[in-house]
Amino acid sequence: xxxxxxxxxxxxxxxxxxxxxxxxxxxxxxxxxxxxxxxxxxxxxxxxxxxxxxxxxxxxxxxxxxxxxxxxxxxxxxxxxxxxxxxxxxxxxxxxxxxxxxxxxxxxxxxxxxxxxxxxxxxxxxxxxxxxxxxxxxxxxxxxxxxxxxxxxxxxxxxxxxxxxxxxxxxxxxxxxxxxxxxxxxxxxxxxxxxxxxxxxxxxxxxxxxxxxxxxxxxxxxxxxxxxxxxxxxxxxxxxxxxxxxxxxxxxxxxxxxxxxxxxxxxxxxxxxxxxxxxxxxxxxxxxxxxxxxxxxxxxxxxxxxxxxxxxxxxxxxxxxxxxxxxxxxxxxxxxxxxxxx
DNA sequence: TCTGGGGTCCTAGGACCC
DNA sequence: TCTGGGGTCCTAGGACCC
Numbered sequence: 001x002x003x004x005x006x007x008x009x010x011x012x013x014x015x016x017x018x019x020x021x022x023x024x025x026x027x028x029x030x031x032x033x034x035x036x037x038x039x040x041x042x043x044x045x046x047x048x049x050x051x052x053x054x055x056x057x058x059x060x061x062x063x064x065x066x067x068x069x070x071x072x073x074x075x076x077x078x079x080x081x082x083x084x085x086x087x088x089x090x091x092x093x094x095x096x097x098x099x100x101x102x103x104x105x106x107x108x109x110x111x112x113x114x115x116x117x118x119x120x121x122x123x124x125x126x127x128x129x130x131x132x133x134x135x136x137x138x139x140x141x142x143x144x145x146x147x148x149x150x151x152x153x154x155x156x157x158x159x160x161x162x163x164x165x166x167x168x169x170x171x172x173x174x175x176x177x178x179x180x181x182x183x184x185x186x187x188x189x190x191x192x193x194x195x196x197x198x199x200x201x202x203x204x205x206x207x208x209x210x211x212x213x214x215x216x217x218x219x220x221x222x223x224x225x226x227x228x229x230x231x232x233x234x235x236x237x238x239x240x241x242x243x244x245x246x247x248x249x250x251x252x253x254x255x256x257x258x259x260x261x262x263x264x265x266x267x268x269x270x271x272x273x274x275x276x277x278x279x280x281x282x283x284x285x286x287x288x289x290x291x292x293x294x295x296x297x298x299x300x301x302x303x304x305x306x307x308x309x310x311x312x313x314x315x316x317x318x319x320x321x322x323x324x325x326x327x328x329x330x331x332x333x334x335x336x337x338x339x340x341x342x
Numbered sequence: 343t344c345t346g347g348g349g350t351c352c353t354a355g356g357a358c359c360c
Numbered sequence: 361t362c363t364g365g366g367g368t369c370c371t372a373g374g375a376c377c378c
Binding site: 046064068217 | 343344345346347348349350351352353354
């Protein structure tokens with residue numbers, strides 16, 4: 001009997017894999033992609049391949065740390081366009097299967113399928129992706145997005161794993177809460193202080209305690225995560241963004257107010273051009289300043305009217321900038337536009 | 343040791359209104 | 361002298377994800 005399943009497809013070491021496809025001589029060597037490819041500069045690892053991970057290199061690690069842990073690694077710059085092209089090829093392959101495909105990032109997607117052989121379907125997907133893109137993927141099988149997403153982690157690399165109500169408790173019960181999709185390390189530490197050290201503990205936790213610690217919506221939602229019963233429907237419609245932003249970390253800290261203003265103005269104009277090309281209008285402009293060593297604040301202003309005019313965005317950003325006390329060195333500046341939802 | 347860039351969603355406090 | 365309670369909006373910050 002055909003049943004409904006949610007699958008989660010996740011390309012193995014996606015960015016590194018795309019790079020190695022066009023530089024076959026790198027296969028088998030440790031490869032780290034991040035920043036502009038110079039590991040002496042400010043920047044972090046986007047993806048490391050499995051050879052580099054053996055040395056303890058992982059995503060979001062500072063490039064300098066990665067270089068120290070694995071000095072022999074090949075460091076490559078991020079090339080968005082190449083990954084977007086590879087991603088499109090993967091998604092087109094997934095859409096060739098019957099069912100709903102929801103893109104969830106460059107290298108992952110959810111699918112809602114109806115089948116009497118979920119594992120067989122997952123294997124067919126893996127075969128098609130490999131044939132058409134030369135990329136390898138893991139597939140998680142669940143009854144909702146949460147189960148499918150968590151399942152994929154057990155299938156990596158290249159495998160298939162099923163996680164449903166039948167085995168959720170057995171597989172997840174003893175794991176720490178940050179094994180769940182939506183709970184990170186900060187929440188896990190806070191939970192540990194409350195005596196919640198496993199998914200099972202979280203499931204058994206007192207609702208009032210969770211509400212007090214994490215808020216009226218988030219607290220109960222965490223318990224649903226622990227039960228493996230959360231996640232929205234799989235939808236094919238592309239997501240309509242609510243904001244657009246640009247930001248930049250400078251290789252040397254900025255100290256001159258004039259230079260800081262010029263950079264914020266430049267980013268605001270760049271953002272305006274992006275909004276024009278997407279036919280979107282900003283209703284609010286928010287400026288972000290990260291002071292050295294690493295302290296971040298934001299201030300925003302409403303635009304006089306919804307707009308994507310270069311002058312309006314620049315004036316808004318500069319107005320927001322006046323709310324900061326620029327008395328310390330600045331390592332990052334950013335401008336975000338909150339968009340009119342039509 | 344040093345910590346990117348692009349996003350989303352939730353929370354909490356204060357303003358404001360009835 | 362003392363001033364309730366609820367709703368909504370705005371704003372900044374924090375957590376999380378890829």
